[in-house]
Each structure stands twice: as structure tokens, then as C-alpha cells.
Amino acid sequence: MFTKENYASYEDFCQRYELKAPENFNYSYDVLDAMDPEKVALIHVDDAGERRDFTFGFFQQSSAKLANALMAKGVKKGDRIMLVLYRRVEYWTVMLALHRIGALPIPSPSLLTKKDIVQRVNYAGISAIICEDSICERVDEARGECDGLNLFVQIDGELNDGWLDYEALMDKGGEDCPRTSDAPCGSDPMVIFFSSGTTGLPKMVLHNFDYPCSHFSTGAHWHDLEEGDIHLTLSETGWAKSVWGKFYGQWMAGAAVFVWDFRGKFEPAELLRIMAENKITTFCAPPTVYRFLVREDLSQYDLSALRHCTTAGELLNESVFHAWKKAFDMPIYEGYGQTETTLQVATFKFMEPKPGSIGKPVPGWEIALMDEEGKEVPQGEEGEICIRIDKPVLGLFDSYMDEPEKTASVKFDGWYHTGDKAWADEDGFLWFMGRTDDLIKSSGYRIGPFEVESALIAHDAVIEAAVTGVPDDVRGQLVKATVVLAPGYEGNEALTKELQGYVRELTAPYKYPRIIEYVTDLPKTISGKIKRKEIREADLKKYAN
Incomplete structure (x- = not known):
């Protein structure tokens, strides 16, 4: 079969x-x-x-x-x-x-x-x-x-x-x-x-x-x-x-x-x-x-x-x-x-x-990266991962059970909107950036949390990291990292500067976290996924003017 x-x-x-x-x-x-x-x-x-x-x-x-x-x-x-x-x-x-x-x-x-x-x-x-x-x-x-x-x-x-x-x-x-x-x-x-x-x-x-x-x-x-x-x-x-x-x-x-x-x-x-x-x-x-x-x-x-x-x-x-x-x-x-x-x-x-x-799309999944107006973005620019559904797609969910409004909010105009952002390189490989709600807008740049988190956890001192944006009058948002340290490390000013410099070496300079907060654990769902929304809501209260 x-x-x-x-x-x-x-x-x-x-x-x-x-x-x-x-x-x-x-x-x-x-x-x-x-x-x-x-x-x-x-x-x-x-x-x-x-x-x-x-x-x-x-x-x-x-x-x-x-x-x-x-x-x-x-x-x-x-x-x-x-x-x-x-x-x-x-x-x-x-x-x-x-x-x-x-x-x-x-x-x-x-x-x-x-x-x-x-x-x-x-x-x-x-x-x-x-x-x-x-x-x-x-x-x-x-x-x-x-x-x-x-x-x-x-x-x-x-x-x-x-x-x-x-x-x-x-x-x-x-x-x-x-x-x-x-x-x-x-x-x-x-x-x-x-x-x-x-x-x-x-x-x-x-x-x-x-x-x-x-x-x-x-x-x-x-x-x-x-x-x-x-x-x-x-x-x-x-x-x-x-x-x-x-x-x-x-x-x-x-x-x-x-x-x-x-x-x-x-x-x-x-x-x-x-x-x-x-x-x-x-x-x-x-x-x-x-x-x-x-x-x-x-x-x-x-x-x-x-x-x-x-x-x-x-x-x-x-x-x-x-x-x-x-x-x-x-x-x-x-x-x-x-x-x-x-x-x-x-x-x-x-x-x-x-x-x-x-990687690249699996045969049977016709994928486009789209902007907020439903138009396909040029190569190299980030867009929402969308799946064409004007014909049946094997493996795609039927609906959100008993919630037609929620289903209609993601399945419309012939596309399923995943809510995830990515960009495509010159070879057609896709690079995941995060949920649309997780993107950080700072000084005109759009920054996905995953690249910054990846740079941080490459450092021996960092076990886990969650990157979010906090309000800022000048830049719109500042990049903030909430970090869980490995045993033997202390979250102090010297380590903060070291981590900031480390990220600047691995990513574009504008992406480094201007704020680093050290915690014992990150808020997560019961499936183990980081709840960045919860961090953002706490930061709004902490950093709002």
C-alpha cells in the first residue's frame, strides 16, 4: 500500500x-x-x-x-x-x-x-x-x-x-x-x-x-x-x-x-x-x-x-x-x-x-510566504508561512472542532495561514523566525526571536533563552533576553556584557539583546513550549512608562 x-x-x-x-x-x-x-x-x-x-x-x-x-x-x-x-x-x-x-x-x-x-x-x-x-x-x-x-x-x-x-x-x-x-x-x-x-x-x-x-x-x-x-x-x-x-x-x-x-x-x-x-x-x-x-x-x-x-x-x-x-x-x-x-x-x-x-516544502504542500495583505513576499524577506488549500491537502487538519469562527480566521481566500513567519534564501531553503506575535520591531528592523536565542544558547553559560521585545520610546521596542544559566555561572554585569558581545559576533549587530534578565526557569506550556506572551505581558507592566 x-x-x-x-x-x-x-x-x-x-x-x-x-x-x-x-x-x-x-x-x-x-x-x-x-x-x-x-x-x-x-x-x-x-x-x-x-x-x-x-x-x-x-x-x-x-x-x-x-x-x-x-x-x-x-x-x-x-x-x-x-x-x-x-x-x-x-x-x-x-x-x-x-x-x-x-x-x-x-x-x-x-x-x-x-x-x-x-x-x-x-x-x-x-x-x-x-x-x-x-x-x-x-x-x-x-x-x-x-x-x-x-x-x-x-x-x-x-x-x-x-x-x-x-x-x-x-x-x-x-x-x-x-x-x-x-x-x-x-x-x-x-x-x-x-x-x-x-x-x-x-x-x-x-x-x-x-x-x-x-x-x-x-x-x-x-x-x-x-x-x-x-x-x-x-x-x-x-x-x-x-x-x-x-x-x-x-x-x-x-x-x-x-x-x-x-x-x-x-x-x-x-x-x-x-x-x-x-x-x-x-x-x-x-x-x-x-x-x-x-x-x-x-x-x-x-x-x-x-x-x-x-x-x-x-x-x-x-x-x-x-x-x-x-x-x-x-x-x-x-x-x-x-x-x-x-x-x-x-x-x-x-x-x-x-x-x-x-528545509524545503514537502511535495503535496504548496507553500508561499505572504505579507499582511496576502501578497507573496520577495526572496529574502520574511512572510507568514501559508499553505494553498483550494484543493484538498492530505495531512491538513479539518477544523478547530466546534469553533467555525476560529477555523475561518486561519482558512480563507484559498490559503491556510499558519501564524508562523519565515524567510527564503536564494536556494529556496526556509528559515523559521517565530510566531507572528513574537516578532520584534526595533528601529525599523524586524527581528525574529529564534536567531537571537540560537546565538545565546551557543554560549556555555546559557541553558535556555527566550527573546522578546519591550517598549521603548526611541526604538519602538528593545530586544530583551530572559536567560536560564548553566550551573557555575552568575548573572552579573560582566556576564551580560560578555553575552551581548557574543551575540553581536554571531548575528547582525542590531539584533543583540540590550536587556538581559536572569531567571531560574522560563514560563512554559505543559507541552514544554516557551510562553513568550506571558513574558511580554510581565514586561509591559515592568517597562511601560
Whole structure:
């Protein structure tokens, strides 16, 4: 159904690569059930270091049994089900079971508070929750304020009052779950992801049953997966990135998904050990993770099985790119997309990467950089990343669920407006600048925060940085950096001058931060993205005349 071909160049890729969803597509029936039941689908290492291998046969059987059991409890097509499952194996079983039913999974992060649960359950009309036992107490605190919530399924632990035991429920489901004539497929609603909420309340991003097909580009071509590969994407299952790298495209490309279900603080040395011991062949993580990894003694780990690395989610610092390439003789290939899309811009193995560039448009995504009047900007000037939608685009979200006004505010005049800014160089490579709201206007210059942040974090003293603009009577805005320092450094005037000079050497002089504030941590969403809006609002009060 999905066959990988090799391409000599980006131009060859654009000319020959065309991806279509099969008619009446349903991932559980058309991909999972067609797999060799003896083949390893997923390798799971838990927080205690125990490894278990799961075959496609395991998921075929377990998803069928759970689908039958849930339907017996009244779950039906169109129901909205919240999942809070960390990186547990049950996540894959539940997702596949709900795909068989046509109920809409809403993968959710483990950091949700009682307030978050109440807000999301009522906002989304959620009728059931399937979660690990560690989440049950928070759900119980919230359930009195959630009138529509009527089914509670608990995984592990002593059973709480009013909850169904996952394993006992599974045992009641029959193993045969044949595809029916009215089985969900194609343009039917399939999954809802909440957006990160960096600029406001999270939105419900709805994707249909054709959506997984677009992830073949991610798995087969961006991750460069081959039959028998072991792929690790470092993402929790509460976000769309998990299905980018831990699910659909990887299985379609013939690879096994590797899952490290660690809890608590991320330890880079432990990740390197896990990768070495389990012979990971392909790896994807945010640039922040690579920054931590290159601070370790990489020569102590046998990563000889590793052959291809990718990154997305923020800007990749050039110094990290070169440190990784020096250590392993392989580049890091960048990519870009949103919760609302799949991979839409990337650097592939048949392209020479430009460190810091997100790459070029993926075939099937017609992209233009536009100004505020909807006109395409000249090469070299920044514009909003927009996607042509006057014909269907495989992988693009259907809508913001139940919010037609919000959908119409980004989908209009034949284009989807991403809200992200970039510029294109003379070779057609795109360079990400940030959200439109994040751009800084100083003395007539428009400055994207990512380039300045990238320069700052290249300095040994800086662990993290968020760059924003503060009001200024003369320049309009001043560039300000909010910085988290590495252990052993002190935020003083001498370091501030050193960092300012360091940025001036790496970027255009007008971009250096005239104000540097030192903090112990940055405000972030529960997905880990920096909340620059919160920093800006605090600065307005602090710096306003």
C-alpha cells in the first residue's frame, strides 16, 4: 500500500513523489491488520529498565478486544475520549481500538491539573477517560464539575471507586472485530489534539481518517526508515508529535517503534545509555535534547547502530549541529510542521542540510510566504508561512472542532495561514523566525526571536533563552533576553556584557539583546513550549512608562 522509493535530489523528489490516501482508509483495518502478526512492532523500556517486545499480532488482538469491550459499555462512533497514558503500551492499543470504533481519542499530557481537566472535558464534550492510576485522583477531583463524563477506565494500581479495571474490561471483549460496512474511514473525524496554547487557550485540532497516510512522508523519507529499523522519537503521547514519530509513519515504513517510558527528570546520560544498549538506528528529538546530549562525553557510548537523526519543534543551534556531526559523522536533518499539519517543510537525506534552516516544502504542500495583505513576499524577506488549500491537502487538519469562527480566521481566500513567519534564501531553503506575535520591531528592523536565542544558547553559560521585545520610546521596542544559566555561572554585569558581545559576533549587530534578565526557569506550556506572551505581558507592566 505504501512503498518507499529512493530519490537522487530534492528536484527528483518533487517530480516523482505523490502521496494519496487509499479509498475508505482506516489505519487499524488497512495497516495494522495487514501486518505480519509475528513481526515486532514496538520495543518498550519502562522506567525501571525492563524491556518488552510487542508484535503486530499483540496489537491486532488487544485493539480488537478493547474495541469490543468499549462498545459493550456504550462507546460509539463520534464519542470523544480523553487518554492520559504517558508512554505506556496501552496507549497504542487504545488508539487503535478507538480507530476501529470511530470514537475520537484526545491524547492528553500527564501534567494536566484538576482545572485543566475540568476545562478540557467540558470544552470538548468528553464522555470517557482512560488513564493510568496516577492520574485518577485528579480526575476524581474534577469529575463533580464534568456533567458529561460517564465512563472511567483505570490502568494499574488499586481500583478507585467508580472506575473500571482496564485488564478486566479487556478480558470481556471478543477477539474478532471485523470491519463493517459503516466502519469509520476517509473524511470521518478520527482524532483530536489540543494545541499547545502558547498564545491563548488551547484549540481542538481535528484530523480525519486519511491523516495517518501523510505521516508516511515523515517516517519513510524524513526519518529515512527502512525495513527492520528501530526508531526512537523522544515525545510523550499527550501531543501530536507522538504520532509523528512513534506510530503511523514508522509502522508504514516497516520500522519498529522504540519507546522509553521514563518518568521524572530527563537525564541525557541515561538516554545515551538506552540508545546504545538497544541499538537505536534512527532518532528524533527537539534541539533542546541535542543541546544536552552534546554536553555529555559522547565517546563513552557505542551508537554505531545509529545512522540518521532528525529534529523539530524549535531552532537547531549551529554549534550543536556541528558538535553532533563531529561526534557521529552524521548531520541532523530539520523539519517543520504544526499540530494542524503533518510534516510540511524538511531537509531530507538527499539534500545538503543548512544548519538552522527548516528545509524545503514537502511535495503535496504548496507553500508561499505572504505579507499582511496576502501578497507573496520577495526572496529574502520574511512572510507568514501559508499553505494553498483550494484543493484538498492530505495531512491538513479539518477544523478547530466546534469553533467555525476560529477555523475561518486561519482558512480563507484559498490559503491556510499558519501564524508562523519565515524567510527564503536564494536556494529556496526556509528559515523559521517565530510566531507572528513574537516578532520584534526595533528601529525599523524586524527581528525574529529564534536567531537571537540560537546565538545565546551557543554560549556555555546559557541553558535556555527566550527573546522578546519591550517598549521603548526611541526604538519602538528593545530586544530583551530572559536567560536560564548553566550551573557555575552568575548573572552579573560582566556576564551580560560578555553575552551581548557574543551575540553581536554571531548575528547582525542590531539584533543583540540590550536587556538581559536572569531567571531560574522560563514560563512554559505543559507541552514544554516557551510562553513568550506571558513574558511580554510581565514586561509591559515592568517597562511601560
